[in-house]
Amino acid sequence: MNIFKNTKLYSYAKINLFLNIVSKRQNGYHDIQSVMQTVNIRDEIMIKYADEGIKISCDDEAIPVDSSNTVWKAASLIMERYGLGDGVSIDIKKTIPSGAGLAGGSGNAAAVIIGMNEMFDLSMTDEEMAEIAVEIGADVPYCLVGGTCIAEGIGEELERINDFSWDNILIVKPEISISTANVYGKVEKHMFNRYDMGEIVNRISGMEYREALSFTGNILEDIVEEIHPEIKEIKNAMTGFNALLSMMTGSGSAVVGFFENEWDLDKCAEALKKRYDKIYKTKTVKKGVELCMTS
Template sequence: MNQVTRKAYAKINLGLDVLRRRPDGYHEVRMVMQTVGIFDTLTFRKRAGKEPLPDILLSVDKEELSGDESNLIYRAAKLVMETYGVKEGVDISLNKNIPIAAGMAGGSSDAAAAFHGLNELFELSMSLEDMQKMGVKIGADVPYCIVGGTALSEGIGEILTPIAAPPEAYLLIVKPDIDVSTKYVYENLHADTLSEHPDIDGMVEALQEGSLRGITERMGNVLETVTIKKYPVIHQIKEAMVMQGAENALMSGSGPTVFGIYRERERAQEAYKAVEKMGLAKQIYVTEFV
């Protein structure tokens, strides 16, 4: 096998709670993670000789992304190749579709696809657990992205419990034309002073029951307390979605992406047109849970 192609799916947080800041600087979280039908495509090709080229050549199709060691794909590939003593070089190309710096784990999902892609390309026989143990060294969301689906995420994001998938619904996903620093959001979150926390246990129960109403009623994200204060457009988008028939709307991750959940595709598509007409964002998608 000389070439492998993998899809890297975006995620949203149906619920996101931060319990405390740990002594090591990381934050203790409880989140309900869910993959959605927006994805990047990565292609991996073997290259026989390393010289005079580097072991890993990463090409990207977006100017704002780099193909060097600052890219999580590169770091994941390097970790795999060094750990397993891969002697051949690899060319990796990324076709980017997930919004960048959006709170949708696009970089983490790409890194997860790199673990899967190189595992298949070089026949390394890595288990999911093997990949997750390496993945947490790359980023806290990577272990989840390696498995995807619906999961309760705890610890710093590395403790994962699969849970029931949500019932069929349609999503309007909107990324306003701003970039949010995850570091800034967490540094300005004071978890010990939060007056409200999302009902994560109730969310898990609603998922087990297959109750869309139970899910949407419990949607919450404590990071909104920081991000919305700095970027009011996020609140505007949430309000617009609800006015256009969303069961509920929420910011994903540290933002700025907002998603609304709709029972009918037609309502989601009408909301798409309304949000576009309001000029609140250019990156707008209608999709589903994966």
């Protein structure tokens, strides 16, 4: 086994272009249909070899550094499955805000799976990495892949489609943080299958990206807006600055705006900076995790 001492990776944020709930399973999980997309907001993950155990550090004091962190779960599962007697030290530098619906924690876990596979020369297949990922969380399998994907089941059934491409995206994260479990807990049966995924997939597949924005949807948006009207206020502000579309991503609380040009995006960002600290100008990317360095 060729063990590297250090591995550095980037994990990218996820947005939902489409989110429909199909049904609820007996175990409480929901079957979904989603079109997921990664954007160019990224965390940095540095994994270092240690003699034993798992140690986590993070530059964001709000992020737990114990066994509740997704990266700890990823490292623990890999160490157990592959009988690793060695340990790892994992340092997380955060840019992706937590409680935003941007899959920051899930992406960090995906980075650890890819990083430890490389670091310990485990030769895991994509399927083996996905098996570990789904044990950690529903978004982790997607974060291994990134780009534009249809996600079904609880999010683990993935199909890559033609890449959606958009350069002028604004993401605003208000101070409120949303519990995904709490939001899904408020989904009622009459809300199932509200949207049809076929049209947005067809438009993206045909590289009709502007037209695709007419067929987005997020079933969780109404639930969160009722609890936190601020979400709708941000959406309205974006459309007031000529956003072609503004929508909440995932279970929130981040709001995503798609602009036709950089000028409108900048004007909107400047206006919203007067009220919100966490504002990100970004664009789509084609990856979920980027392996930068092994040494």
